[in-house]
Amino acid sequence: MNYKTLDPSKTYLITGAAGFIGYFLSRKLLEQGCRVIGIDNVNDYYDVNLKHTRLGNLEPYKNFTFIKGDISDKDLIMKTFEEFKPNVVVNLAAQAGVRYSIENPDVYIQSNIIGFYNILEACRYNPVDHLVYASSSSVYGANKKVPFEETDFVDNPVSLYASTKKSNELMAHTYSHLYKIPATGLRFFTVYGPMGRPDMAYYGFANKYFAGEPIKIFNNGDFENDLYRDFTYIDDIVEGIERLLSNPPEGEVQHKVFNIGNNSPEKLMVFIETLEQALSKALGKEVQFEKVFEPIKPGDVPATYASTDQLQKAVDFKPETSIEEGLQKFADWYVDYYNLKD
Structure with missing residues (x-):
């Protein structure tokens, strides 16, 4: 497998740091000695304290420079590129969340469309070795064919969030074609783990339990046709990205899209039971959620399931962390972070 390993002599710009x-x-x-420039607007879409905790963990590294700002600010992005001359750019800054895009469309256009356009323009005028950017499994919409493959038809998004991510792929392809920017899009599948996003279901379930509230499950209480999700542990996501960084696409149009998912979807109810068990173990006492079943929400899809063949072919990697192992790490962190041990 001929893929290049990480080059610590390069400067990496990470948006959404x-x-x-x-x-x-x-x-x-x-940790590998790379120079990292991090940009983030530290918005309050979810608990800002968690973002500050993450940044606090990065500050001791002497190779880390943090810039508080928004990628939709074109002047800031241009100045950052001119000053730091990044070799590799990883655009992870985006307004996340499918359901929130129904209530608050403006921020998605601002961050995910205008912000990404600014990143592309900056790469156009300050050439980089590789632009890696976050797409999403949501581009597959309500595709019935599983597993989802990168070659599938993705022109029927069911949320504005998904539309913005599909737009990013089209924009990157165009800039790659016109200005020879090597670019790779990553379709992430339900990422979870310690220090994760509190707006994600598993984190919300834990929050509800400790607040003494029932959890809402949007599957109509239909256990036969339960929602399936390809839950992907954070370390697997990071490993996949890291392996791709030094391996830009080649060819006439230097643009490629990869799925990064676990390739083994789990029923939502199985995931919930596993989380109950993980929290029980972390606390040393039995945890059982009170459950309320509701209809599936607009913009949600019944199943996500990634084919990871392309990723394996390119960089010899396939995510393999089981939900038992991943959720235990989350539960242990959660109980410790919120100081919940008696």
């Missing part, structure tokens, strides 16, 4: 994936990727690169 205070975010879940951005933090873990920054930390991994810093």
Whole structure:
């Protein structure tokens, strides 16, 4: 397998560095001696304290420079590129969340479309070795064919969030074609783990339990046709990104898209039971959620399931962390972070 390993002599610009994936990727690169420039607007879409905790963990690294700002600010992005001359750019800054895009469309256009356009323009005028950017499994919409493959038709998004991510792929392809920017899009599948996003279901379930509230499950209480999700542990996501960083696409149009998912979808109810068991173990007492079943929400899809053949072919990697192992690490961190041990 001929793929190039990470080059610590390069400068890596990571947008969304205070975010879940951005933090873990920054930390991994810093541990290997890379220079990392992190940008984040530290918005309050979810608990800002968690973002500050992540940034606090990155600050001791002498190779880390943090810039508080928004990628939709074109002047800031241009100045950052001119000053730091990054070799590799990883754009993880985005307004996340499918359901929130129904209530608050403006921020998605601002961050995910205008912000990404600014990154592309900056790469156009300050050439980089590789632009890696976050897409999403949501581009597959309500595709019935599983597993989802990168070659599948993705022109029927069911949320504005998904539309913005599909737009990013089209924009990157165009800039790659016109200005020879080597670019790779990553379709992430339900990322979870310690220090994750509190707006994600597993984190919300834990929050509800400790607040003494029932959890809402949006599957109509239909256990036969339960929602399936390809839950992907954070370390697997970071490993996949890291392996791709020094391996830009080649060919006439230097643009490629990869799935990064676990390739083994789990029923939502199985995931919930596993989380109950993990929290029980972390606390040393039995945890059982009170459950309320509701209809599936607009913009949600019944199943996500990634084919990871392309990723394996390119960089010899396939995510393999089981939900038992991943959720235990989350539960142990959660109980410790919120100081919940009696």
